[in-house]
Amino acid sequence: MADATSRPGVAAHEVLAAVLQVRARSLRAMLWQRAREPHAGRWSLPGGRLGDHEDVEASIRRQLAEKVDVRQLAHVEQLAVFSAPDRVPGPPRVVATAFLGLVPCDIDPEVPEDTRWFAVDDLPETAFDHGAIVLRARNRLRAKLSYTNLGFALAPKEFTISALRELYSAALGYRVSATNLQRVLSRRGLLEATGRTAPPGPSGGRPAALFRFTGHGMRVTDPFAVLRPPRG
Amino acid sequence: MADATSRPGVAAHEVLAAVLQVRARSLRAMLWQRAREPHAGRWSLPGGRLGDHEDVEASIRRQLAEKVDVRQLAHVEQLAVFSAPDRVPGPPRVVATAFLGLVPCDIDPEVPEDTRWFAVDDLPETAFDHGAIVLRARNRLRAKLSYTNLGFALAPKEFTISALRELYSAALGYRVSATNLQRVLSRRGLLEATGRTAPPGPSGGRPAALFRFTGHGMRVTDPFAVLRPPRG
DNA sequence: ACAAAAGTGTTCCCTCTACACCCATGC
DNA sequence: GCATGGGTGTAGAGGGAACACTTTTGT
Numbered sequence: 001m002a003d004a005t006s007r008p009g010v011a012a013h014e015v016l017a018a019v020l021q022v023r024a025r026s027l028r029a030m031l032w033q034r035a036r037e038p039h040a041g042r043w044s045l046p047g048g049r050l051g052d053h054e055d056v057e058a059s060i061r062r063q064l065a066e067k068v069d070v071r072q073l074a075h076v077e078q079l080a081v082f083s084a085p086d087r088v089p090g091p092p093r094v095v096a097t098a099f100l101g102l103v104p105c106d107i108d109p110e111v112p113e114d115t116r117w118f119a120v121d122d123l124p125e126t127a128f129d130h131g132a133i134v135l136r137a138r139n140r141l142r143a144k145l146s147y148t149n150l151g152f153a154l155a156p157k158e159f160t161i162s163a164l165r166e167l168y169s170a171a172l173g174y175r176v177s178a179t180n181l182q183r184v185l186s187r188r189g190l191l192e193a194t195g196r197t198a199p200p201g202p203s204g205g206r207p208a209a210l211f212r213f214t215g216h217g218m219r220v221t222d223p224f225a226v227l228r229p230p231r232g
Numbered sequence: 233m234a235d236a237t238s239r240p241g242v243a244a245h246e247v248l249a250a251v252l253q254v255r256a257r258s259l260r261a262m263l264w265q266r267a268r269e270p271h272a273g274r275w276s277l278p279g280g281r282l283g284d285h286e287d288v289e290a291s292i293r294r295q296l297a298e299k300v301d302v303r304q305l306a307h308v309e310q311l312a313v314f315s316a317p318d319r320v321p322g323p324p325r326v327v328a329t330a331f332l333g334l335v336p337c338d339i340d341p342e343v344p345e346d347t348r349w350f351a352v353d354d355l356p357e358t359a360f361d362h363g364a365i366v367l368r369a370r371n372r373l374r375a376k377l378s379y380t381n382l383g384f385a386l387a388p389k390e391f392t393i394s395a396l397r398e399l400y401s402a403a404l405g406y407r408v409s410a411t412n413l414q415r416v417l418s419r420r421g422l423l424e425a426t427g428r429t430a431p432p433g434p435s436g437g438r439p440a441a442l443f444r445f446t447g448h449g450m451r452v453t454d455p456f457a458v459l460r461p462p463r464g
Numbered sequence: 465a466c467a468a469a470a471g472t473g474t475t476c477c478c479t480c481t482a483c484a485c486c487c488a489t490g491c
Numbered sequence: 492g493c494a495t496g497g498g499t500g501t502a503g504a505g506g507g508a509a510c511a512c513t514t515t516t517g518t
């Protein structure tokens with residue numbers, strides 16, 4: 001056991017990403033199936049070892065580029081460090097920095113043969129602690145949909161309000177009212193009408209107006225519910 | 233450069249904590265002065281190398297025990313990973329998991345000779361990226377004071393509303409109204425009257441009632457401002 | 465009586481929800 | 492005309508901010 005990593009304070013460092021996307025009315029995560037032991041056959045998150053000359057965010061973006069075109073990643077943010085000593089059989093011991101990644105619902109990335117999308121609420125048997133990481137990612141997304149403009153990262157460039165409603169409902173896990181969704185996002189200045197409309201379906205109905213998000217970086221739109229600073 | 237840590241994906245891992253406390257109407261962070269190069273003389277965060285048989289949270293609690301009695305730490309939570317390749321001169325390369333730690337304002341921990349408290353808004357020259365970590369900690373605290381019960385971690389066991397007001401004002405950086413603070417926290421069921429009162433000051437005034445927080449783990453009290461699930 | 469500090473009552477405002485109603489299209 | 496889906500108007504509830512007012516003490 002004279003492995004270099006057995007020296008105190010030294011560990012292998014990996015980066016992992018729970019990449020989420022809404023498809024077919026459900027929130028899905030990208031997983032690939034391990035070919036080798038340990039945990040052969042189980043499904044795991046994309047990622048890999050941290051490179052010597054990159055920070056963790058650059059690393060996860062680089063490694064995801066092998067699975068998904070980086071331009072398709074609308075948002076990436078750190079989730080947490082997972083560091084239980086036995087989370088991965090060693091040596092070396094492996095510490096992971098986990099990320100949340102979001103992909104708009106209108107793009108269908110070409111993924112490798114061993115990679116598939118699974119509904120977050122119906123995950124297969126996952127490797128190591130990857131199932132817990134996906135749940136953390138889901139919870140973070142749900143929270144931020146409410147007080148930031150993060151919806152832009154799940155939506156296509158242009159969309160109807162009902163399409164956006166489907167999106168939010170799938171991500172949040174409960175029915176969202178189209179009426180109030182439009183009003184809340186409009187009041188916050190996040191939505192912008194394109195002026196164009198989408199054709200109605202075969203059974204008729206008024207054609208839906210197309211909207212887009214006004215900005216594409218994450219912004220906090222509802223900074224504090226209470227204890228606001230005094231006006232003046 | 234045949235250092236073991238130069239192998240791809242292997243790095244030294246340290247844990248650091250921005251330990252915050254309100255003292256004398258300002259939010260302060262605990263720093264110690266480096267004796268050795270690099271950055272000798274600069275002020276840095278407590279922490280150290282991750283041990284082989286502990287996760288990052290156990291590690292930071294263990295290492296803080298050398299500076300502060302662990303029982304005095306009312307709250308500890310992960311902030312983020314700091315991993316710029318050159319954040320600390322190497323080799324070995326050092327990746328840090330940063331924490332936020334909170335100490336109630338009524339205890340005055342015995343700290344080592346090289347350790348002092350500094351106002352967060354007036355930090356001395358800090359080592360490495362530790363200044364940025366303290367700012368992240370301050371921002372996290374400010375956000376969570378608004379939508380969680382995290383005030384309990386800054387407050388003494390029992391307190392008057394005006395004392396609590398001072399606390400929140402110092403932590404948030406702006407004047408908070410005692411009237412509304414009491415109402416908000418009471419409505420959320422976070423405050424509990426002890427039935428006892430504090431004696432008035434030398435210039436008179438009505439004696440203040442003493443309160444305590446009803447719980448001591450962090451709870452989210454204002455989960456989402458908008459897009460709530462439908463009732464029913 | 466007066467000043468000082470604590471606590472309460474009241475009003476206003478803003479935001480989100482719910483639901484009824486109107487609009488534009490296909491058949 | 493009528494069904495279908497899109498969009499708006501409006502009333503209601505809730506929570507927080509602001510501020511006046513009352514309560515309780517010391518001098």
